Amino acid sequence: xxxxxxxxxxxxxxxxxxxxxxxxLTVEITGAGANRLPVAIADFTGERIVAQALASVVRxxxxxxxLFRLVxxxxxxxxxxxxxxxxxxxxxxxxxVGGSVVPGADGRYETRVRLSDVPKQAVLGNPAYLHSGAQxxxxxxxxxxxxxxxLTGEPGVFSTRIAYVVKSTGRYELKIADAxxxxxxxxxxxxxxxxxxxxxxxxxxxxxxxxxAKKPVVYVHDLASGRRHVAxxxxxSNSAxxxxxxxKQLAVVLTKDGGSQLYVVNADGSGVTRIAxxxxxxxxxxxxxxxxxIYFTSDRGGSPQIYRIASSGxxxxxxxxxxxxxxxxxxxxxxxxxxxxxxxVARNGNGRFQLALMDLATKQIQILTDSAxxxxxxxxPNGRMILYATEIGGRGVLAAVSxxxxxxxxxxxxxADVREPAWGPLVR
Amino acid sequence: xxxxxxxxxxxxxxxxxxxxxxSQPPAxxxxxxxxxxxxxxxxxxxxxxxxxxxxxxxxAGSIAALxxxxxxxxxxxxxxxxxxxxxxxxxxxxxxxxxxxxxANRKMKMLIQGNADERGSREYNLALGQKRAExxxxxxxxxxxxxxxxxxxxxxxxxxxxxxxxxxxxxxxxRGEMLYTGEF
Numbered sequence: 362x363x364x365x366x367x368x369x370x371x372x373x374x375x376x377x378x379x380x381x382x383x384x385x386l387t388v389e390i391t392g393a394g395a396n397r398l399p400v401a402i403a404d405f406t407g408e409r410i411v412a413q414a415l416a417s418v419v420r421x422x423x424x425x426x427x428l429f430r431l432v433x434x435x436x437x438x439x440x441x442x443x444x445x446x447x448x449x450x451x452x453x454x455x456x457x458v459g460g461s462v463v464p465g466a467d468g469r470y471e472t473r474v475r476l477s478d479v480p481k482q483a484v485l486g487n488p489a490y491l492h493s494g495a496q497x498x499x500x501x502x503x504x505x506x507x508x509x510x511x512l513t514g515e516p517g518v519f520s521t522r523i524a525y526v527v528k529s530t531g532r533y534e535l536k537i538a539d540a541x542x543x544x545x546x547x548x549x550x551x552x553x554x555x556x557x558x559x560x561x562x563x564x565x566x567x568x569x570x571x572x573x574a575k576k577p578v579v580y581v582h583d584l585a586s587g588r589r590h591v592a593x594x595x596x597x598s599n600s601a602x603x604x605x606x607x608x609k610q611l612a613v614v615l616t617k618d619g620g621s622q623l624y625v626v627n628a629d630g631s632g633v634t635r636i637a638x639x640x641x642x643x644x645x646x647x648x649x650x651x652x653x654x655i656y657f658t659s660d661r662g663g664s665p666q667i668y669r670i671a672s673s674g675x676x677x678x679x680x681x682x683x684x685x686x687x688x689x690x691x692x693x694x695x696x697x698x699x700x701x702x703x704x705x706v707a708r709n710g711n712g713r714f715q716l717a718l719m720d721l722a723t724k725q726i727q728i729l730t731d732s733a734x735x736x737x738x739x740x741x742p743n744g745r746m747i748l749y750a751t752e753i754g755g756r757g758v759l760a761a762v763s764x765x766x767x768x769x770x771x772x773x774x775x776x777a778d779v780r781e782p783a784w785g786p787l788v789r
Numbered sequence: 790x791x792x793x794x795x796x797x798x799x800x801x802x803x804x805x806x807x808x809x810x811x812s813q814p815p816a817x818x819x820x821x822x823x824x825x826x827x828x829x830x831x832x833x834x835x836x837x838x839x840x841x842x843x844x845x846x847x848x849a850g851s852i853a854a855l856x857x858x859x860x861x862x863x864x865x866x867x868x869x870x871x872x873x874x875x876x877x878x879x880x881x882x883x884x885x886x887x888x889x890x891x892x893a894n895r896k897m898k899m900l901i902q903g904n905a906d907e908r909g910s911r912e913y914n915l916a917l918g919q920k921r922a923e924x925x926x927x928x929x930x931x932x933x934x935x936x937x938x939x940x941x942x943x944x945x946x947x948x949x950x951x952x953x954x955x956x957x958x959x960x961x962x963x964r965g966e967m968l969y970t971g972e973f
Contacts, residue, residue, distance in 0.1 A: 554947035556911050576942035598919050598943045601912045621916035642916040692910040
């Protein structure tokens, strides 16, 4: 194509350009768990010295998870003070959190937290955090993660980030925000579509498909520097990037040999290898967390269904195993972080596209939503929630549902279409 | 990275860059042909017969024919049924015209963009659009176009011709679009 050089210049311009947010995602809770744990989060002593409240961010995180019921804690409670256990017991709290924010000499703060079991009147943990004023929200998310993990036994995901695409008139933005929708930043803005963002396992990069060259091309984008490189730009279309669990390779869909087929390339774009062959469509590859299998969508049996192939020794003679059998349209396979279940999108008898979850051991399927245009499911890294795109009132919104179908959230941006969500990995 | 002050000038530069990327050369204007009208002079010494200029017959193989609304070559869309990538019979004559044109004009290149309606997975729709583009490419190759003249790509459901929900609109979006050198 004769515009190649110009396209590269544009690409450089794009990568350098990062735009601050105008419209933030707002999260609305539309369903909660059946047995929510009653917990009291007191205001922290000294938190008024910093501009933003800290305890309120912790409370919002825990409440949004749908697993906790907030109990009024009364007055501010320092981490060193003994909580009013008898009073809290009467209010019905099972756990209580107190804390204090102390300014240090270097302009930073030390925040100390104490989590206690109310019936046992015992300390469950007392971590401390050193942070700047700008890191207050991030600290609050870490405190919420600590409380969540202590009380549920699973890691919390309040410190993670999400990526998504916002479409407004003639403009597409690839955005990164905190899991609660705050601090959104545009990593890329373009007049052409951007789809299929995928986080590298270490959370530093995104692979995605951009149409800025008038055809789909796969890029890998380093978030901290804003630099990016082409990972796959062969003749035809290049799409559906998925990271290998070790972050060294990408499974991609290329059409260079005719038809959409599965390949693996190194993350730097070198060393392309074909991993499966069919006469029809093969797309949407995803590695299982243990790296043993690659799940994908194929119409090789006459209708789009989900299959998997062994990733070790993958080659052209590698037989694929069919995974979905019910219905005539099952697409977008997403294995859960523990590898035990598979989220996907199923078209049901009445033409509705709904988020479904299969237990891979029993093959039992549960439909998790009652919407009609669900797309692009993405597991939270602890496997508890699934983020997906859907449509409400003709507008694209993001929604999240717990893997048991009970907790439901809606994430939307005023006056814009939001789509293509991807939940980032745990940050340690 | 937060660059609120830099964002605006950078953005406008970006817009210009992208505009440069996306711009297509303006279509060559067709010369209007027809009867020339002349006001006779006050003193008519000579009376010249008024000649009628006949409209030029277009050359079906010429590059100008690509933009000539009278030529089948100006039609570039092939439409498909839901979930299908089979080229319907009604598009055979259109594809024959384009196949012959490519065969006669070896320097011309074509980009075929396959498209899908909005229902279902974006990536699956991208693959479906690719199948449609390749079905068009295969038909053109059978009619004499060479492999290296044509690139088949997909825009999936991302570039709808019609943006409402409903079969009438969806049918317009399940299409293959043929673009020639200079148009992409």
